[in-house]
Amino acid sequence: MRVKNMNKVDAFKPKPKHTIITREGYPFIAIGLVLTILAYAFGLILLAIVFAVLTIFVCAFFRNPKREPNEKFDENSIFSPADGKVIAIEKIKNDLLIKGPALKVSIFMSVFNCHVNRSPIKGLVENVFYNKGRFFVASLDKASVHNERNTVILLDEKGRKLVLVQIAGFIARRIVSYLREGFKIERGARLGVIRFGSRVDLYFPDNSVQLNVGLNAQVRAGKTIVGRWQ
Template identity: 45%
Template sequence: MKHDSLIAPEGIPFIALFGAATILAAVLLKSYGIAAVFLAPTLFSAWFFRNPERRVPGDERMIVSPADGQVIRIDEGVHHELLSGPCRKVSIFMNIFNVHVNRIPYSGKVSRIVYHPGRFLSANLDKASEQNERNSVLILTDDGKEILTIQIAGLIARRIVCWVEEGDGLTRGERFGLIRFGSRLEVFLPMEAKLCVARGDKVQAGQTPIGTF
């Protein structure tokens, strides 16, 4: 599936539920006050699960952000159990107003997907990286480079969605999942990659370069 609908499929049940309640309140109960109460979460759900198109940079050397949000931390020379050597880590925090559909930072094949159950601490805390529920997607590029993206649940987020499987070939900027209601994405890049972002920068999934080869 391309997952290119205007609204992410995971949002349809929320929109349908609150939308139906809005209509019932207005038509059957004839209470516009109650209808307005249900209309607010209907509109919020549609906004939260929006799935806009993005213009991926034409330069194939560019590594794009996997998430909308703000860069809250950059670490150099870090290690991860799924990676063969030291790397650069970029941490991106998504608040509830950001688009929450996640995108692949660089073209390649999905070599590993590892899910870890965990806690639901606020995603802007550093310890959330190790203690929260998370899903790791490791991409192996055509020339053998490793790029790891980790979806991390947050304080309100209670479900991580991953649409891809091990062995899938993916292109840069392609949608691969989402996290519901506020969360964090971490990207581990090879040390040879040159970073294009700094702490505090705002980024958009599939569109903002965060690094380059």
């Protein structure tokens, strides 16, 4: 059954134009540049080099590349929402958001990964809500339950539900979401950023998806197809 209110709002556009560095990184880059210039001005050359290297790292962290899929896709394709490593694939007996048995896929983003998150499907944002919490290391199992997180419930054009959870980690303590309830979103569109090391969990109704990736697989947001609706 298709979703009736897919035309509730215009197609989702998280930013008016593409920038090679996401705007959430601008303040950090500006601070790094100022510290580099001040250190150099006071003759602290070694310190200036350290600040310059850190500024380059921050630029790389907030990179915002354009992405094209690695392979042909169709309406059943589900893309990775994040760059990183698949650290967990597990079945859950009764997930409250899926409202029944679920399959969870967890992707860990190190500080070296691009941290722009993208929509795994084309569809409607049914709900978005933020939970305050702790800041355990994002690769730990308890991070899914206890850490600060932003939850997005998506419905595709056929009404199939997918839950995406952006999770803050020990270093990442700020989740930026571009989404609101009722937004339409395109497959691969940018949906938010998590600062400095984090994790994204995907939840599907059990037996609704055929996975294309396994444990420890390296995936890229908007490029890697992690699974297909069955």
